[in-house]
Amino acid sequence: MLQHLFGFKGGVKPQTNKAPSVQQPIGQAPLPARLYVPLHQSIGGSPNPLVEAGEQILKGQLIGGADGWMSAAVHAPTSGTVLAIEKHVAAHPSGLPTLTVVIAPDGRDEWITRTPLDYRSLAPERVREALRDAGVVGLGGAVFPSHAKLTAASSVAVEQLVINGAECEPFMTCDDLLMRERAEEIVRGSAIFRELLAARRVLIGIEDNKPEAVAAMQAAVQRLGEDHEVVAVPTRYPAGGAKQLIRVLTGKEVPASKRSTDLGVQCFNVATAYTAYRALAYGEPVISRIVTLTGNVLQPRNWEVRLGTPLRDLVALGQPKADTNKYLMGGPMMGFEIPDLAAPVIKATNCVIAGSPTLFPPSPPEMPCIRCGACAEVCPHELQPFELYWFARARNFGKTQEYHLFDCIECGCCSYVCPSHIPLVQYFRFAKSEIWSREREKQAAEAAKARFELRNARAEREQAEKAERLARAAAARSSERKPASAAASPPVAVAESGVASAVASEPAIASPPIDADALKKATIVAAMERARAQRAAVQPRNTEQLTFQQQREIAAIEARRANLQAESSPDEVNRPQRAAE
Amino acid sequence: MISTLVIMALGALVLGAALGYASIKFKVEGDPLVEKIEAILPQTQCGQCGYPGCKPYAAAISAGEADINLCPPGGMDGVRKLADLLGREVKPLEVEEKPKQVAIIDETTCIGCTLCIQACPVDAIVGAAKQMHTIIEPLCTGCELCIKPCPVECIHMQPITENLDNWKWKYPVIEIKRAA
Ligand code: SF4
Ligand code: SF4
Ligand code: SF4
Ligand code: SF4
Numbered sequence: 068m069l070q071h072l073f074g075f076k077g078g079v080k081p082q083t084n085k086a087p088s089v090q091q092p093i094g095q096a097p098l099p100a101r102l103y104v105p106l107h108q109s110i111g112g113s114p115n116p117l118v119e120a121g122e123q124i125l126k127g128q129l130i131g132g133a134d135g136w137m138s139a140a141v142h143a144p145t146s147g148t149v150l151a152i153e154k155h156v157a158a159h160p161s162g163l164p165t166l167t168v169v170i171a172p173d174g175r176d177e178w179i180t181r182t183p184l185d186y187r188s189l190a191p192e193r194v195r196e197a198l199r200d201a202g203v204v205g206l207g208g209a210v211f212p213s214h215a216k217l218t219a220a221s222s223v224a225v226e227q228l229v230i231n232g233a234e235c236e237p238f239m240t241c242d243d244l245l246m247r248e249r250a251e252e253i254v255r256g257s258a259i260f261r262e263l264l265a266a267r268r269v270l271i272g273i274e275d276n277k278p279e280a281v282a283a284m285q286a287a288v289q290r291l292g293e294d295h296e297v298v299a300v301p302t303r304y305p306a307g308g309a310k311q312l313i314r315v316l317t318g319k320e321v322p323a324s325k326r327s328t329d330l331g332v333q334c335f336n337v338a339t340a341y342t343a344y345r346a347l348a349y350g351e352p353v354i355s356r357i358v359t360l361t362g363n364v365l366q367p368r369n370w371e372v373r374l375g376t377p378l379r380d381l382v383a384l385g386q387p388k389a390d391t392n393k394y395l396m397g398g399p400m401m402g403f404e405i406p407d408l409a410a411p412v413i414k415a416t417n418c419v420i421a422g423s424p425t426l427f428p429p430s431p432p433e434m435p436c437i438r439c440g441a442c443a444e445v446c447p448h449e450l451q452p453f454e455l456y457w458f459a460r461a462r463n464f465g466k467t468q469e470y471h472l473f474d475c476i477e478c479g480c481c482s483y484v485c486p487s488h489i490p491l492v493q494y495f496r497f498a499k500s501e502i503w504s505r506e507r508e509k510q511a512a513e514a515a516k517a518r519f520e521l522r523n524a525r526a527e528r529e530q531a532e533k534a535e536r537l538a539r540a541a542a543a544r545s546s547e548r549k550p551a552s553a554a555a556s557p558p559v560a561v562a563e564s565g566v567a568s569a570v571a572s573e574p575a576i577a578s579p580p581i582d583a584d585a586l587k588k589a590t591i592v593a594a595m596e597r598a599r600a601q602r603a604a605v606q607p608r609n610t611e612q613l614t615f616q617q618q619r620e621i622a623a624i625e626a627r628r629a630n631l632q633a634e635s636s637p638d639e640v641n642r643p644q645r646a647a648e
Numbered sequence: 649m650i651s652t653l654v655i656m657a658l659g660a661l662v663l664g665a666a667l668g669y670a671s672i673k674f675k676v677e678g679d680p681l682v683e684k685i686e687a688i689l690p691q692t693q694c695g696q697c698g699y700p701g702c703k704p705y706a707a708a709i710s711a712g713e714a715d716i717n718l719c720p721p722g723g724m725d726g727v728r729k730l731a732d733l734l735g736r737e738v739k740p741l742e743v744e745e746k747p748k749q750v751a752i753i754d755e756t757t758c759i760g761c762t763l764c765i766q767a768c769p770v771d772a773i774v775g776a777a778k779q780m781h782t783i784i785e786p787l788c789t790g791c792e793l794c795i796k797p798c799p800v801e802c803i804h805m806q807p808i809t810e811n812l813d814n815w816k817w818k819y820p821v822i823e824i825k826r827a828a
Contacts, residue, residue: 107812161815433820496817504816512691515789518770519693519701627755628780 073318075311077447078303079480081237081400083276087367088240088359093248094370096384102144102170102375103155103411104130106615109204110211111137115615116168122149125179127352130168133199134614139212140202142352144373147172158378158396158413162406166615170375181350191217191263194347201346202353202414207231207242207307207336208397210415213343216335217263219328226331227317228266230257230340232273232280233300233307236398239418241357242337244369246273246280249341250287256340258293259347264333268296270316271337274306275299304400305478309334311447323474338417358412360385362395362420372412378419379408387421395420399427400479434487442481442491448474452481452491459498464505467498475499681710688729692721693769694791696743701769709734717741721790749805750788751795755780757802764794764803 107113114131118124124143131141148171154164186194195214205211219225230253234242246253261269271288273281284297300306300315310321313332321327327334338357345351354374361367364385372381382394395402398418405419442452450471458466475495482491685706692702697718699705708714709730716730717739724741731738753764753773760778772788775781783794783803795803808814 157812159812159815160817161810161812163810163812163815165812490820493817493820497819500816504814507814508690511786511789512689515693515770515787516686516691516702518772518787519691522769522771624755624780624782631756631780 072298072300073315075306075314075447076449077445077480078305078311079445079483080303081483083302084238084361085240085243085276088238088361088369089243091368093244093357094368094384096370096372096376096381098145098172098174098176098373099376099380100172101150101377102147102172102373103377103409104141104144104168104170104375105155105157105411105413106131106141106166106168108141108210108374108414109139109202110209111135111139111215113166113615114138114141115618116152116166118143118149118152118168120149120151123147124149124170125177127179127181127350127354129200129352136199137212137215138199139204139214140200140352141168141374142202142354143168143170144354144375145170145172146175146177156407156410158405158410158416160403160406162410167411168375183350184347186259186347187262194259194263198343198346200352201342203339203343203346204353204414205336206338206342206356206414206417207309208401208415208417210413213335213339216328216333217260219264219333220326220331223329223331225264225266225328225333226268227333228257228261228264228269229309229313229316229332229334230260230269230271230295230337231307231309231312231334232271232277232284232337233312234277235274235302235304235307236400236402236418237304238361238420239359239398240361241359241369241417243277243280245338245341245357246277247283250280250283251291252344253337253341254284254287254291254293254295255348256342256344257295257335258291259343260333260335260340266333269293271295271297272300272306272312272316273297274302276302304480305447305476308447308476308478310476323471353414356412356414356416358416359418360421361418363388363391363423363426364421372416374412374414376412377408378405378410378412378416381412381419382408382421385421388423390423390425391421392424393422393427395422395427400483401477430490431488433489436487436489439486441484441486445480445484446475447478447480448476450475452495455498456489456491456494459494462498462501464498464502467495468502472498472502679707679710682706684733685709685730688722688726688733689719690721690726690789691770692789692791694721694789694793696720696791715739715742720745747807749790749807750785751783751790751792751803752806753781753783754802754804755782757800759800761799763797763799767794767797769793 106116112134114134116130117132118128118130123146124130125146126143128143129140130143130149133140150169150171152166152168155167155169156162157165159165184194184197186197189197195217198214198217199212203213205213205216232242232246234240257269257271260266271284273284275281278299281297281299288295288297298316300312305311306315309327313319313321313327313334317332319327319330319332321330321332342353346353355371356374357369358372358381359369360381364382364387366385368385370381370384378394378396394405394408396405396416396419397403399420402418402420436453436456438453440453443450446452448471454470455467455472455475458464458470459472472495477492477495479492482489485491682703683706686703689702689706695701697705697714699708699714705714705719709716716734716736717727719726720741720743723745727741728738730736758775758781760775760780762775762777762781764781765773765775769791770787770789772784773781773794774784790805792805795805
């Protein structure tokens with residue numbers, strides 16, 4: 068089994084610092100006092116909460132239903148009571164709040180009935196749905212819903228399925244330990260992915276600084292009689308980037324504008340394969356993940372942590388040293404500083420690093436770029452970071468896009484080598500989010516313009532219609548007046564002659580108008596009756612595809628309206644009910 | 649000598665005819681400059697520039713009647729883009745730049761007069777006569793045109809706060825430390 072390896076350009080070799088956290092096996096993190104499970108934990112639509120405050124829930128119960136196809140469900144990590152569904156600080160560099168289900172565990176940790184799926188006999192479509200409803204997302208950190216990646220492009224057959232166990236970020240060892248301890252499940256999960264994609268080969272790429280993991284995976288592959296190829300790839304950051312690993316294992320280069328399936332290759336993280344297998348074969352949704360807790364702590368180790376565990380509870384397990392001054396989520400190259408330890412562990416939390424001034428010395432002041440080109444040499448995507456930096460700094464976003472800003476994977480190699488200590492990646496992130504926000508604004512402006520034009524057109528049309536109506540009415544009146552003038556004169560005279568005579572003349576001439584009035588009333592009543600029947604028959608329903616946010620808003624408005632109506636006229640409220648009866 | 653002149657005259661004629669033909673054949677509908685300017689304006693349709701909407705303002709700019717620094721919702725960013733497009737000088741805004749905001753109707757006070765619906769240029773308000781009205785927040789451009797017509801003063805503006813959907817990475821700031 069000789070695998071020819073390809074290289075990728077650039078890359079760096081930072082100190083790996085992986086040894087401290089692999090000394091102990093994966094530990095089970097204890098149940099915290101409160102769990103804060105954010106609803107939005109994956110790329111795509113935000114799941115809608117399916118539970119209410121005060122509800123008793125079981126471990127593994129669905130608490131957030133996937134919102135559409137590009138979304139993934141969220142489940143209760145343990146049994147207990149839902150305390151609230153409220154805004155809680157997110158595990159996000161901004162520290163802004165996000166809608167979160169707060170759970171008080173009851174300590175019993177009682178499962179829902181788990182039903183294993185016979186995924187071999189199911190249609191692939193059903194399996195994908197099952198994965199979505201089990202909340203399986205890319206656990207490498209990108210949290211892209213996995214089921215959405217499991218559809219092969221219609222034009223190109225999937226040649227290779229790449230299982231990513233490279234784990235190139237320094238400090239991080241969660242995938243390493245998972246491969247050492249739970250290799251069989253990973254291999255079985257990969258086999259499921261392979262079947263769904265009808266992939267010809269399965270390549271499991273692992274950096275060669277993890278010989279134990281390579282050995283464990285090879286043994287598992289042999290035990291299960293699969294023909295997956297376990298390949299040790301040279302250790303060089305960022306070999307674990309999906310595009311880099313694909314390049315190394317298959318020699319295929321995926322451009323930014325294309326998906327990897329278009330080139331007949333797809334890539335999944337080992338932990339994703341593991342959770343997919345647990346979800347299908349055991350009916351266990353994704354409610355926990357392995358998190359590396361390392362850095363400036365006395366007890367570096369990997370923990371299996373329930374999603375929603377506050378980071379404060381997690382870092383306490385490692386006993387941070389006294390001079391710890393910050394915490395990073397993700398690795399030191401691509402991670403971010405956690406603004407608030409009240410934020411919970413989410414599906415994207417692969418590593419938490421305690422930092423100290425000695426471990427991560429504050430970066431020296433930024434100096435001018437000397438155009439040494441070191442950044443361009445290490446960029447794995449062959450970009451020119453110094454040019455990008457120049458334009459991003461000057462807020463010349465059009466130019467940054469010309470220099471392929473969106474090909475940048477924010478790997479941080481360029482900042483790592485820059486002798487002028489320029490925080491290049493920060494500039495790129497800034498430029499990217501600025502471009503996105505402008506794009507959003509532009510779309511909003513275009514939509515506003517379209518609505519404005521529609522409205523003007525409508526106003527014009529209405530005015531024209533009104534003018535036409537008036538003209539018609541005037542024409543009708545003038546044509547009526549001539550023949551009617553003779554007959555109409557007596558009543559006019561009567562009306563003018565005084566009330567008494569009008570009353571006197573009433574029985575004589577008023578009987579036909581009364582009939583006409585009654586007739587008109589009857590028709591109106593009939594029309595209203597018809598309208599009501601129609602309303603009852605076809606309830607206008609444009610409220611089915613609403614997001615949770617919108618439903619909430621409607622509910623709040625309805626409640627306010629009910630209050631208002633109850634205040635103003637109590638009988639008003641009853642009327643619609645009566646009509647419905 | 650004469651033949652040269654004839655050739656030149658012929659060439660001029662042919663080219664002139666070609667140009668004339670092209671100008672008719674490839675005639676651009678509308679004024680492309682106005683469209684380009686309009687694409688830069690924020691389409692808030694608020695009239696704060698003194699024109700009844702973004703398009704009239706764009707037309708006035710292109711005709712050279714209006715300055716490029718009159719649109720407050722567009723902000724300095726908009727002025728800069730306009731200056732770029734037109735080769736004019738960047739000028740500070742006439743009035744102060746405001747943070748982005750949306751209108752909110754206090755539904756307990758709303759009497760359902762529909763006056764705000766008629767005022768909203770972008771159809772961001774829903775309601776019916778004698779019914780409570782409400783503003784569709786994502787559609788509101790924050791133009792403030794609905795504030796004045798409301799007879800019971802139940803509409804107010806609220807700045808849009810930062811949330812996870814509109815959050816942006818900040819421009820890297822370098823701490824300035826005092827030299828020891
Ligand atoms: S490494 Fe730094 S100094 Fe050198 S060219 Fe790149 S940005 Fe400039
Ligand atoms: S962060 Fe972007 S520009 Fe810098 S080395 Fe990585 S891919 Fe290249
Ligand atoms: S001020 Fe700006 S947004 Fe308002 S109407 Fe004028 S151009 Fe449009
Ligand atoms: S709701 Fe008011 S502020 Fe918002 S766009 Fe309409 S008129 Fe302007």
